[in-house]
Amino acid sequence: MEMIELNIDNKVVSVEKGTTILKAAHKVGIDIPTLCHMELHNMNIENKPGSCRVCVVEVDGRRNLAPACVTEVAAGMVVNTHTARVLNARKTIVELLISDHPYDCLVCAKSGNCELQSIAHKFGIRRIHFKGEKSTYRRDTSPSIIRDVDKCIMCRRCEMMCNEVQTVGALSAVNRGFISVVAPAFEMDLEHSPCTYCGQCVSVCPTGALTEVDSTNKVLLALMDKSKTVVVQTAPSVRAALGEEFGLPAGTLVTGKMVAALRSMGFKYVFDTDFAADLTIMEEGTELLGRLKAQLAGESNAKLPILTSCCPGWVNFMEHNFPDLLHIPSTAKSPQQMFGAIAKSYFADQIGVKRQDMVVVSVMPCLAKKYECQRDEFKVDGNPDVDFSMTTRELADFIKQSNIDFLNLPDEDFDNPLGESTGAGVIFGNTGGVIEAACRTAYELYTGKKLDVIEFESLRGIEGIRSAKLDFDGLTLNIGIAHGLSNARKLLDEVRAGKSKYHAIEIMACTGGCIAGGGQPYHHGNSEILRRRRDAIYTEDEGKTIRKSHENPYILKLYKDFLGQPCGHKSHELLHTVYYDKSKDEVTIHHD
Amino acid sequence: MVPKLICDDDMVDIYTPTTSDKDSLKVTIKLSVEKINTINRICASFGNNPEELINVLHETQNTLGYLPAEVQEIIAHNLKISAAQVYGVVTFYSYFTMVPRGDYPISVCMGTACYVRGAEKILEELKKELKIGIGETTPDQRFSISCLRCVGACGLAPVLMVGEKVYGRVAPDDVRKILEEYKNDNDEEYKCQQL
Structure with missing residues (x-):
C-alpha cells in the first residue's frame, strides 16, 4: 500500500493513499469537527455526503477551503485545521444552519444530546447574524417514531441508514433547494410507508428531527393509579447501556441498580424480559427440533430454514418485503410479547389481579417494540398484553425525574417468578445470541448429552453475515446469522431462490443486535461504545449460575403448572403468533 | 382518582391510529x-x-x-x-411532473435573455389569463404552464412555447391572442398523449 506523507497543523502524518484529511488528522489526535459525517468503525457504516461543510480546512495552494471528510490526502499537502479563515467559515456555516432551525433547544427532546447544539456551543456561537425565512413542514407521528423535519439539517444519515444499511427504503431526500426534506415516497406519513420502525434513523440523527414517541407520561399516570398493578420487564440490552446515561463508562452493567430504581419508582413487580427470552428458547428451540426431525424423516413440507422471530423490526421488514416467505419464521412471539401474555394470564391469576387491572410496562432498547405492543393480535378484548414500551433513554430520563440518585443505589434482585433468568436469556441482546441460546438448549434436548463448552464461539462476532456448522452428535447443523436488514435481505433472497444451505437463521434488524437498538443511549458514531456493551452482555452471561434456558427452574415450573408442553396447546394460544402480508399496504395494483 | 399531568392535553405526540385515513392514503394503482x-x-x-x-x-x-x-x-x-x-x-428535476400536463402545454423561457426582455411579465399574464400557477393544469385539461431555461432562440427573446411551436418576441398583450388560437381548436397535432 502506497503511503503518503503530509503536514497537518505542523504535524507530519503518514497515511495510506486514499485516506481523507479527516481520518489522517484523527490519526495524530486532531479532531476536526463534523456534523453530517458519521462512521461506525468495523461495521461498514459510513455517511459522508460532504454536505454540511463544517469540516472545512485550509490547504496550502488551494484557493477554496476543502471539506476534510471527502478530500483525499496528497503527498506534501500542508493542511491547517484552525486558522481564522477556517474558524470564520465554520461559524458562518453553523450560523446559517441554525438560522433555518427552530430556537427551541430548551424544550427539544434532543436537548443535551444534539450534535448541532454541542457544535454551536463548541464554536462559541452567541448570536445568529442571519435572519430569513424558515422552512417548515408538517409533524409526522407514527406508533414509534416522530419526524420533526423543521429540525432536519439534511445530513442524510437517516437516509443512508434506511437505504444502505437496512435497505428498507422508507426515506429519501425529496424536492430541491430550500424546500428539500427527507421524507417517505410521495411525502406520505411514515406509518403508511415501508418503515419497519427499526429506529436506526433515530439512533444516528444528529438533531431532534427524528425522535421516539415518549411513553413516560402514560407510565407515570399508570403508576399513580391505585387501582392498577404495574409490572415492569427489562430487556437484556438495557442493563448494558443504561449506565451511560448516568455518566458511567460504556459497558458498565447496572442490572442491580436498575432493579432498585424501578422498585423505588413504584413498580409493584420488577421482572426480567430475560425470563421470557428463556421461554422463547423453549418454544423456538422445540419448533426448530420439530422441523428438523420432520426434514430428517423426509417430509416434504419441513419448512426449513427456520428464522428467529424475536425482533419486531425484522418481522415488519419480512411482512413488507417477503410476504411469500411468511411460513418460514418461527411462530414464537418476541420475548416482550411472551412476557406480556404470561404476566396477564399465569401471573395475574397467581396474585389474583384481573387482566384489566394489570399494566405491563416494558423497557426496551428498541423502537419497533413500541409498534409491536400495539398490534391487534397482541390484545385480548382490546386490552394489550404489553401496555407501554419505553426505551432505555426514556427510562433514564424517568429515573432522573423521580429524583433517584442512581449511581449510589444498592444492587437489588428481580422479583419472582418472572424475574429469574439464565445466561442464555441475557445474550439475546447481541447478534448471534438468540441462536447461541437456542443451540445450548436444542443440543442437549436433541442429543440427550450435556454440553462440554457452553459458549459457541463460532456464532459470535460482528461480521454482517456469519455462518457456522455445529455438530449435534453426528448431525451437522448449518446456522446462519444476519444483522442489519441489508444482510437479512441477502439471506432471505437465498431462501426465496431455494438456494439457502441453512437449517436455522438468526436475524436482528439492527447492526450489532439489540445493544445497538434505536432506543439505546446515543452512540454518536462511536462504535467502541457498542463493542463494550456487547462484551458486557457476555460478561453477564458468564456470571450466571444457570446458563441454559431449559434449566431455568421457574420456566420448568411454568410448564409444569400452567403451559404443559413447549409448543403444546396452551403455548400455541399464548406464545405463538401469525404474520401478515404488508406489501400491499402501500400499493394495490388493480388490473382493469 | 388519577391526577392529570399538566402536559397531558397539549401533548401533540399522542398517537391515535386512523384506520379510515389509512385506507384513503393508500396509493392505489388503477x-x-x-x-x-x-x-x-x-x-x-x-x-x-x-x-x-x-x-x-x-x-x-x-x-x-x-x-x-x-x-x-x-x-x-x-x-x-x-x-x-x-x-x-x-x-x-423540474422537468418531471406528477400532474397531467394540459392538451397544450405552455412553456415560458426564463433564461437570461428572455428574462431581461420581460419573460416574467408574460408569465404573469399567462397566470392571470388561465387562473393557474406554474406546474398546474387548467380544470378543463386544456392548458398547463411550466418554465424552462433557454430553448436556443435567444434572438427571439422573450420566447414562449405551446407544445412544440415556438412564439418569439412575445409581448404581454400577445398572450390572449396566442391562447385564442387553441381555445376552440380540435387539432390533435399538439395534444400530448394522456393516460
Missing part, C-alpha cells in the same frame, strides 16, 4: 394492463437498471404525459429501488 405493460417495456428497454432511472422517467413521461405515484411505484418495483428514491428524483 392503471390499465396496457399502460402497465408499456411501463414494464420501457423499464426493460433500459435493462431494468436502477442507474438508468432518469432515462426511464424521461421515456415514461414522454409516453404517458406525466408521472403519477402509481407509475413511480411500478418503476421502483421494476428497477428494484425504493419508491421514495424514485419520488426523490422526480421531485428534484
Whole structure:
C-alpha cells in the first residue's frame, strides 16, 4: 500500500493513499469537527455526503477551503485545521444552519444530546447574524417514531441508514433547494410507508428531527393509579447501556441498580424480559427440533430454514418485503410479547389481579417494540398484553425525574417468578445470541448429552453475515446469522431462490443486535461504545449460575403448572403468533 | 382518582391510529394492463437498471404525459429501488411532473435573455389569463404552464412555447391572442398523449 506523507497543523502524518484529511488528522489526535459525517468503525457504516461543510480546512495552494471528510490526502499537502479563515467559515456555516432551525433547544427532546447544539456551543456561537425565512413542514407521528423535519439539517444519515444499511427504503431526500426534506415516497406519513420502525434513523440523527414517541407520561399516570398493578420487564440490552446515561463508562452493567430504581419508582413487580427470552428458547428451540426431525424423516413440507422471530423490526421488514416467505419464521412471539401474555394470564391469576387491572410496562432498547405492543393480535378484548414500551433513554430520563440518585443505589434482585433468568436469556441482546441460546438448549434436548463448552464461539462476532456448522452428535447443523436488514435481505433472497444451505437463521434488524437498538443511549458514531456493551452482555452471561434456558427452574415450573408442553396447546394460544402480508399496504395494483 | 399531568392535553405526540385515513392514503394503482405493460417495456428497454432511472422517467413521461405515484411505484418495483428514491428524483428535476400536463402545454423561457426582455411579465399574464400557477393544469385539461431555461432562440427573446411551436418576441398583450388560437381548436397535432 502506497503511503503518503503530509503536514497537518505542523504535524507530519503518514497515511495510506486514499485516506481523507479527516481520518489522517484523527490519526495524530486532531479532531476536526463534523456534523453530517458519521462512521461506525468495523461495521461498514459510513455517511459522508460532504454536505454540511463544517469540516472545512485550509490547504496550502488551494484557493477554496476543502471539506476534510471527502478530500483525499496528497503527498506534501500542508493542511491547517484552525486558522481564522477556517474558524470564520465554520461559524458562518453553523450560523446559517441554525438560522433555518427552530430556537427551541430548551424544550427539544434532543436537548443535551444534539450534535448541532454541542457544535454551536463548541464554536462559541452567541448570536445568529442571519435572519430569513424558515422552512417548515408538517409533524409526522407514527406508533414509534416522530419526524420533526423543521429540525432536519439534511445530513442524510437517516437516509443512508434506511437505504444502505437496512435497505428498507422508507426515506429519501425529496424536492430541491430550500424546500428539500427527507421524507417517505410521495411525502406520505411514515406509518403508511415501508418503515419497519427499526429506529436506526433515530439512533444516528444528529438533531431532534427524528425522535421516539415518549411513553413516560402514560407510565407515570399508570403508576399513580391505585387501582392498577404495574409490572415492569427489562430487556437484556438495557442493563448494558443504561449506565451511560448516568455518566458511567460504556459497558458498565447496572442490572442491580436498575432493579432498585424501578422498585423505588413504584413498580409493584420488577421482572426480567430475560425470563421470557428463556421461554422463547423453549418454544423456538422445540419448533426448530420439530422441523428438523420432520426434514430428517423426509417430509416434504419441513419448512426449513427456520428464522428467529424475536425482533419486531425484522418481522415488519419480512411482512413488507417477503410476504411469500411468511411460513418460514418461527411462530414464537418476541420475548416482550411472551412476557406480556404470561404476566396477564399465569401471573395475574397467581396474585389474583384481573387482566384489566394489570399494566405491563416494558423497557426496551428498541423502537419497533413500541409498534409491536400495539398490534391487534397482541390484545385480548382490546386490552394489550404489553401496555407501554419505553426505551432505555426514556427510562433514564424517568429515573432522573423521580429524583433517584442512581449511581449510589444498592444492587437489588428481580422479583419472582418472572424475574429469574439464565445466561442464555441475557445474550439475546447481541447478534448471534438468540441462536447461541437456542443451540445450548436444542443440543442437549436433541442429543440427550450435556454440553462440554457452553459458549459457541463460532456464532459470535460482528461480521454482517456469519455462518457456522455445529455438530449435534453426528448431525451437522448449518446456522446462519444476519444483522442489519441489508444482510437479512441477502439471506432471505437465498431462501426465496431455494438456494439457502441453512437449517436455522438468526436475524436482528439492527447492526450489532439489540445493544445497538434505536432506543439505546446515543452512540454518536462511536462504535467502541457498542463493542463494550456487547462484551458486557457476555460478561453477564458468564456470571450466571444457570446458563441454559431449559434449566431455568421457574420456566420448568411454568410448564409444569400452567403451559404443559413447549409448543403444546396452551403455548400455541399464548406464545405463538401469525404474520401478515404488508406489501400491499402501500400499493394495490388493480388490473382493469 | 388519577391526577392529570399538566402536559397531558397539549401533548401533540399522542398517537391515535386512523384506520379510515389509512385506507384513503393508500396509493392505489388503477392503471390499465396496457399502460402497465408499456411501463414494464420501457423499464426493460433500459435493462431494468436502477442507474438508468432518469432515462426511464424521461421515456415514461414522454409516453404517458406525466408521472403519477402509481407509475413511480411500478418503476421502483421494476428497477428494484425504493419508491421514495424514485419520488426523490422526480421531485428534484423540474422537468418531471406528477400532474397531467394540459392538451397544450405552455412553456415560458426564463433564461437570461428572455428574462431581461420581460419573460416574467408574460408569465404573469399567462397566470392571470388561465387562473393557474406554474406546474398546474387548467380544470378543463386544456392548458398547463411550466418554465424552462433557454430553448436556443435567444434572438427571439422573450420566447414562449405551446407544445412544440415556438412564439418569439412575445409581448404581454400577445398572450390572449396566442391562447385564442387553441381555445376552440380540435387539432390533435399538439395534444400530448394522456393516460
